[in-house]
Amino acid sequence: MRPFKYTGAQNKDQALQAFTATSHYLGGGTNLVDLMKEDVERPDQLIDVNKLDYKKITSNENGGLTLGAMLSNSDTANHPEVRTKYPLLSMAMLSAASAQIRNMASNGGNLLQRTRCPYFFEVSMPCNKREPGSGCGALKGMNALHAIFGYSDSCIATNPSDMCVALAAIGATVEVQQPDGSSRMIEFTDFHRLPGDQPEKDTTLMQGELITAIHLPKPEFSDHYYYLKIRERSSYAFALVSVAAGLQVNSGVISKAGLAMGSVAHKPWKLSKAEEFLTGKKPTTENFEAAAALEMKDAKPFEGNKYKVEMGKNAIVRALTQAYEREV
Incomplete structure (x- = not known):
């Protein structure tokens, strides 16, 4: 793993102000740290956001629930109101990974999971997502686990999240804080990108934006x-x-x-x-x-x-x- 600077943010303003073009926000780190160990991700600063006050589940004005982005996957999936009102989401989240990983992984981090394409993880192989312009090794290589919809000649990788599939079905909205301190809402179907000619960009987040909440609509599929x-x-x-x-x-x-x-x-x-x-x-x-x-x-x-x-x-x-x- 390459050397990096660690910054512990006490509030969102500190986190936003500390961010640079080569920084990453650090939640549970269950995906990011693995990628750093493999030399796939190379941030020179990690901004720890675990002390930020986004670890609650509250009711929202739409009659649904708002999930804090720093809350763990386990605490979210096992929350009584989530299990009762959004059992589809709970079921999807509990099917993911292992109990130990769910205890560490954050809701915001789950949205930012990167592909498990073997060409992405293997730095000796071509991968436009990891190194733009190097090619896509999976196109004519081992592609049994790859996309059948929405891909491009630049990338045929898939999104690995279970939680995100349920959020897409439910119709969630993602709230993010922008570097200037304002917030914006992103419809969940617009949050992740198709690869096009920029497969290195997984989401529509702008530089420095911090995910703070996931808003669920009024429950519709609890039965x-x-x-x-x-x-x-x-x-x-x-x-x-x-x-x-x-x-x-x-x-x-x-x-x-x-x-x-x-x-x-x-x-x-x-x-x-x-x-x-x-x-x-x-x-x-x-x-x-x-x-x-x-x-x-x-x-x-x-x-x-x-x-x-x-x-x-x-x-x-x-x-x-x-x-x-x-x-x-």
Whole structure:
């Protein structure tokens, strides 16, 4: 690991003022420190934000909850109100990593997880995300775990987060503090970027912005929900494909659907077409299959990840079925 300066911030103003172009904010460090050890990330300053007062869960004006960005994943997922009002989010978060990592990882840090693409981690290999202009080794290399939606010739990596898939399905909003002390809100579907010709940029955050909160809308999927995570082993593994599904069902008809997929794109992949298709229809297997087919027809797999297309279809159907049958 390369030498770096450590700065402990006591409040947000200190954190914002200390930030430079080569700094990183430090929360739990469960991803950042690993990347520093591998010489992938090379900050010359870490600004510890753990003492900042963003570790609470409170009610918000929209009838939902606001999650503090510095609160741990474990404390968030196991909070009584989150488990009761947003069980889809709790289920997704508890499927991630291990209990030890969830105890350390922060909510804000989870949003900033970087890809687990092996070409990104291996500094001897070409990777535009790690070193812009060096190429993408996965394009014609080992790409079994890579994107089937939204990629570019510059990058075919995927976002690894489970929490973020659920937040995309729910329709969350991210609050950030800007260097001048003002704040701005970012719709969750706009928070992460597709790679385009700048794959080194994972999010739409501007330099120095600090994530302070995640705002959840009024709970809508507390009865019918399911998070499906398909992986090579049952623990300590990232998803091959994941689906977050939430349904509102009234008088035998779907009045609203919240759907997103993970591990298929550079960002959590919102299933807007399926959501629109299902609204006003009965929660039947036939309709679930039609919604899945509608979404997956746009998939463009590589030789190594063709399996994700059929797996994705089946995963959407299974997640929707489990969500509907949960309280029936």
